[in-house]
Amino acid sequence: MPQPTDRLAVPPEAAASASGLPDLAPAAEAAASAWPASAAGGLDAAVAVPAEAARWTLDTLRDLDPVLGLAGLVIVAVLAGDLVQRLLKLPRLLGWMAIGLLAGPPALRLMAPADLDPWKPLIDLAMGVLLFELGSRxxxxxxxxxxxxxxxxxxxxxxxxxxxxxxxxxxxxxxxASALVAAVAMSSSPLIAMALLHASQPRGQVTERLLMASAFSSVLAVLAVQALTVLAPPLVGGAGATAAESGWLPALLRAGMVLSGSVMLGLAAALALDALTRPVRDAGTHAVLQLAMLVVAALLAGGWKFSPMLTLLVLGMAARARMGHRLSVAPQLGSAGAALGVLLFVSLGLLSTLDGLATVWPWVLAIVLARALGLSLGVLGTARLSGLGWRQAGALALALQSMTPTALLLGLGSYAWTLGRDEAEQALWQALMIATTLMQLLGPVLGRFALAQVAGEVSPPARSPGPRAGPPASPAVPPAASPGAAGPLPAVPQAAAAGPLLGAPERPPTRA
Structure with missing residues (x-):
């Protein structure tokens, strides 16, 4: 970001052009010279002052420290999310991401993606906690x-x-490059799926399948990307070798190494977490141990070139299987977990982009429509085989439309990445990021509509009876699963969940 000394060394005209705002200096000088001539000049000067003040305010906000700037955005995002939920009846995370998008390069340019680097440990922790909780479910x-x-x-x-x-x-x-983009497009967003679960508390077959599909499709996408980066030059500069190796054998070996290494690391971390928590009875200490193990596992996976996302999912699944009811997904964090969630989705909004949409819109449209068609065909074509009705299958296809660059963000050392090697690859990558931005914003809306309106798995909020009201109504019964659908029972009520990010219901023990 520009420093104050640099700002002083640049003439006002150059500073205005560099900031992308209209040059207001000539208008201000003309208004000042016309002041003694007539009363109209006074009106011109009065109009010029707010414009200069607005420019000064934006420049001052851009010069703020990135850590302070993102903290201020989180405060604004909390208020915006509440307004979106109360006035528009939309998920709060949509307001959080919208604030990040407005503050980013597409709009006000208050912050750049590279400004998120000081916050990267907290952002990775927020993603890691959500993935760990998803794995435990x-x-x-x-x-x-x-x-x-x-x-x-x-x-x-x-x-x-x-x-x-x-x-x-x-x-x-x-x-x-098209093959790599196709591999990324295979996955649905596990982050948005978990955020919808926390916000709406849905229960039923579509919800359980949404969690399963978002998790395992992301794993398939990670393995496909790891294999294709051996066969084709990587889109992200510095992510691997600069030249592609020939043959399918190196690609399969690379994917196999990532899969086996991530699974083994996740299993080892789960065993270590189980051993560390056995002699400890305090629930608060359990939460600290869980967070510490999440950080250690994610750092080791990144350092050893494994998949942090797959490692954390395996850690959650293995810890749940090993520890059972002794695993409580850190409800003690409470409001701190909520703050991590807001920080994560504001950061996703800041990393979004719409630059170049007028140029690459055919590729953007192709990615969005082809992906939607493929997901719908895959879900509807296998609905009867998997035990889903047509209405439930349509709801699942809608809920799977969300996208976030989860695997990419966890694997990057810095958010100031280098894109592509030539203009064609850079344009294609930009089209993918624009498509991700669109589905990142539309995904929560489609998911909420699918789970609440189509599948009917979101119970209406309970209303407190008035002073003259009769006896309270019986609690809502979760929708029954379709006949023949094999799967776990709907989750227990969420009364014990404490915290919109980390609170998770405990599953009853399964019978042997």
Missing amino acids: LRPRWLIDNPGLALQIGASALAAGGLVGLSLVALGAPAG
Whole structure:
């Protein structure tokens, strides 16, 4: 960001042009010279002062320390999220991301993606906690009991990625870069899925399948990206070798190493967490140990070139299987967990972009439409095999539309990344980031509509009876699952959950 000394060394005209604002200095000089001539000159001067004040205010905000600036954005985002929820009946995280987008390069340019680097440890911790909680809610045994569900997850992810890749190549995009973009488009956002779960408290088959599909499609996307970066030059500069190696064997070995290494690291971290928490009875100490193990596992996965996202998911699943009810997903954090959630989604908004939309809009449209079509075909085509009705399948297809660059953000050392090697790859990467921005903003709206209106798995909020009201109504019964659908029972009521980010209901123990 520009320093105050640099600002003083630049003439006002150059400073105005560099900031992207209209040059107001000639207007101010003309108003000052016309002041003694007539009363109209006084009106011109009065109009020029607020414009100069507005320019000074924006420049001052841009010169603030990035740490202080993001803290201020979090405060504004909390208020905006509450207004969005009360006035528009939309999820709060939509307001959080909108504030980040407005403060970022597409609008006011108050902060740049590189300004988030001082906050990266906290942002990674927020993502890690959500992924760990998601892993603790998953039951991989369900994929064995219901093979149709495993087929549904794989078919929807592969169909979405395949149609995106084919449509981009048909529009003239580079083949290697199109394959990488298609691999990224395979995944749905586990972060938005967990945020919707905390905000709406849905219960039912569609909710459980949304969590499973978002988690395992992200794992498939990570493995596909790891394999393709060996066969094709990486889109992100510095992410690997500068030249591609030939042959499928190195690609498969790379993907296998990432998969096995991430799984083994997650299992080892779960065993260590179990051993550390056994002699400790204080719940607050358990929360500290969990957070410490999350940080250690994520750092080791990044340092050893594994997948931090896959490692944290495996850590959550293994810890739940190993510890059972002794694993409480840190409800003691309370409001601190809520602050981490707001910080995460404000940062996602700051990392969003709409630059170049007028140039690369055909590729953006192809990514969004082809991905939506592929997900819908995969989910609806395997609905009966997996035990879903058509209405539930349509709700699941809508809820899976959200996108966030989760795997990319966890693997980067800095948010000031280098994009592509030539103009074509840079344009294609920009199209992917714009498409991600659009689906990142539309995803919560579609997900909320799908879970509440289409699937009917969101219970209306309970109203307190008035002084003359009769006896309270019986609690809402969660919607019954479709006949023949194999899977876990709906989650228990969320009365014990404390904290919008980290509070999670405990599952009852399964019978042997």
